[in-house]
Amino acid sequence: MEINQFYEQLLSLPEIQIEKVNVTEKRIEIHCQSSQGNSQCPQCLKYNTQVNQYYRRQIRDLDISGRQVWLELKERQFICPSCNRFYLERFSWVQPGKSYTNRQAKWIFELCAKQPFTQGAALVDLSHKTVERLYFEQARQEVDLPARYAQVSDWELMRLLIGKASIPTAVCSLT
Numbered sequence: 001m002e003i004n005q006f007y008e009q010l011l012s013l014p015e016i017q018i019e020k021v022n023v024t025e026k027r028i029e030i031h032c033q034s035s036q037g038n039s040q041c042p043q044c045l046k047y048n049t050q051v052n053q054y055y056r057r058q059i060r061d062l063d064i065s066g067r068q069v070w071l072e073l074k075e076r077q078f079i080c081p082s083c084n085r086f087y088l089e090r091f092s093w094v095q096p097g098k099s100y101t102n103r104q105a106k107w108i109f110e111l112c113a114k115q116p117f118t119q120g121a122a123l124v125d126l127s128h129k130t131v132e133r134l135y136f137e138q139a140r141q142e143v144d145l146p147a148r149y150a151q152v153s154d155w156e157l158m159r160l161l162i163g164k165a166s167i168p169t170a171v172c173s174l175t
């Protein structure tokens with residue numbers, strides 16, 4: 001099997017194709033691009049093929065064999081001829097503007113549910129502040145808050161989470 005196909009099967013991320021893979025001692029860098037022909041305008045919902053420019057975006061995915069996995073995505077910015085709007089292509093496995101995949105965010109959430117943010121952060125090589133922010137973002141999705149709770153603080157969110165999901169041990173000791 002060709003190496004790119006091997007990694008495509010291993011990652012199982014839809015909507016992309018792999019161009020090249022670089023494996024170093026600590027990282028697996030996966031150069032990839034969209035496999036979708038067109039992209040839907042978020043405003044008028046029409047499908048467009050007119051690419052305005054490309055950006056390089058780095059996205060962290062789940063580690064493989066102790067190596068960090070980084071997707072080097074060639075991201076396309078489209079221009080919609082109908083409403084003259086510029087927009088970036090979206091993918092089902094990463095939120096707009098985020099530098100980690102949805103499953104990486106979920107993994108960090110689970111990791112931090114069992115230990116303090118500082119320890120979780122060390123395991124994924126991120127700052128504890130980043131991990132803490134990521135935890136609460138994910139927690140809001142896990143709890144699936146009704147609209148009236150949209151503005152709830154992180155601490156109120158914690159109270160809602162108790163009994164429903166795991167709580168970081170550092171937080172448990174404070175409450």
Ligand SMILES: [Zn+2]
Pocket residue numbers: 041042043044045046080081082083084085
């Ligand atoms: Zn449009």
